[in-house]
Structures are given as structure tokens and as C-alpha cells.
Amino acid sequence: MVLEVIMSYKIVADSCCEFPEGYEKDSRYERVALRLDVEDEVFIDDESFDQAKFLKSVAKSAECPKSSCPSPEAFREAYRTDAENVFVFTLSSHLSGSYNSAELGKKLYHEKYGDKNIFVCDSESASCGETQLAFKTVEWSKEGCSFEEICQRLVEYRDKMKTYFVLDNLETLRKNGRLTGIKAFVATTLNIKPVMSATKGVIIQIGQAIGTQKALAKMAEAVARESVHPEEKMLMITHCNCRERAEKVKEMILEKIRVKDVLIMDTKGVSSMYANDGGVIVTL
Secondary structure, three states: OOOOOOOOEEEEEEOOOOOOOOHHHOOOEEEEOOEEEEOOEEEEOOOOOOHHHHHHHHHHOOOOOEEEOOOHHHHHHHOOOOOOEEEEEEOOOOOOOHHHHHHHHHHHHHHHHOOOEEEEEEOOOOOHHHHHHHHHHHHHHHOOOOHHHHHHHHHHHHHHOOEEEEOOOOHHHHHOOOOOOOOHHHHHHHOEEEEEEEEOOEEEEEEEEEOHHHHHHHHHHHHHHHOOOHHHOEEEEEEOOOHHHHHHHHHHHHOOOOOOEEEEEEOOHHHHHHHOOOOEEEEO
């Protein structure tokens, strides 16, 4: 008789990662909060985050909102668990210092508390890109994969994962230096909406259209065209205060390909800052 051994796990992610409602009550999942600053107003990206209030503050502010990554000590304490394996996911190291902070937190954990299986994964994405990797980790853990095997699979999966997005407003990305070579002011003044993708964590433009609806349609086409074995994958869509747009994107994609499942979530704090009101992010 062969007994299947399922290694216990904990998922730790910075707060750019979205989880479905209810996950915050599960001790196997923990989000480590970033801080958001809109002029003199401070928002902590945890369960207390008020998206409507944040977007209102951003809209009336003349300054660009800024984020501060969690401290290494905050990550260190999040790694404290009875679980055998800890898997950590951060937004792209090209967007934030969160990955470096999480890695330092791992070193601090080992110095203070001793040995522990901790794998810190730079998602080279954001938002639901982190969620994708977290969900695959849970799937592989339940299949009985070893810590080392899951780490290897995560890197392979991440390198093949695609992230796409269409934003109404690119100013936050531009002012924070995340849009090298992309003319955000042209997009704003002419109502040209770029269709964006993330390759190795670097944001690139893969198309454009006049108006948001046409841009979303182009994004859906790109998702379908570039998908590989979509029937084995979950389509994840996050939106910033625009559920109808997200549902429409889902419909346009599912008209072209078949997927394993679909998950739609609203953005939390960091994703709301970068996506801005009306932004839609897709991973597959």
C-alpha cells in the first residue's frame, strides 16, 4: 500500500497579489502589506484598504501616488509557521524592491529562527500573475510534489506565463519610470490605448487602438493567439473598479479558446495604484 504524502505549505505574497474573498481567513495564505502614499495621505494595503477612497484621493491629487515595499522584518515574521514549506511571491523586481526585501527577510529568518524551506519567487509579473503562481504551488503541493520539484516547476511556469493589460491612464507607470520608451502623454491626449504585456518583468507595448473597448478586444485577441494549452490553465482577470469590462474581456477570450477555469478579482491597493480606475489585467 502506497500512502500519498502531502507536504504542508504556507503561501506568502506581497500585497500586490490578489486572492479571492475569504482567503484572508485561511492561515495558509498571508499577504505582506505595502504602503501607499498620496501626497500626505497614507494607505496600508491590507484588509483595511478602501479602494474607493484611494481612487478618489488619487484623482484629486496633483502628485503621483507612491508605494513603499514591506520591510525585510515584515517578511521574516510572515515566514514563521509550522508548515514545512514556505513559498513567497512578489511583484516584478523591475517594478518594486519587494523581491529584494523578501530575500533579505529569508536570510533574517534563518539567522533568527533556524532552518526552513523558503523559496522566494520573483513573479516577473504583478496582481493575478502572482495569484497564478500561488495557485499552481497549492496544486503541486496537493499532488505530493517535493519542495525542490515545486521550486523548479514554478520557475518554468513563470517563464512561460503571459501577462497583459489595458489601462485608461498610464501616468502612474510613466511617472514612476516603468514605461521606458512608451509615450503615455500621447496615449492620453489622443485617446490611444496601448495594449501592454510583461516580458521577463519588463513592460512592453504589443499593440494599440482608439478607445478602451477596441484595445480590450485587441488584448483578448493577443491572449487567445499566444496561449499554449489554455485548456489546462486558469484564466485570471483583475480589474480596478470595472467588473463589466472584466466580464466582457472574459467573454471575448472564451469565444476564441477554451480554458480550465476563470477567476475574476478586483484589485487591491498596489494593483489599484498602477492599474488606475478602469484598468484590466489578464494572465493565462
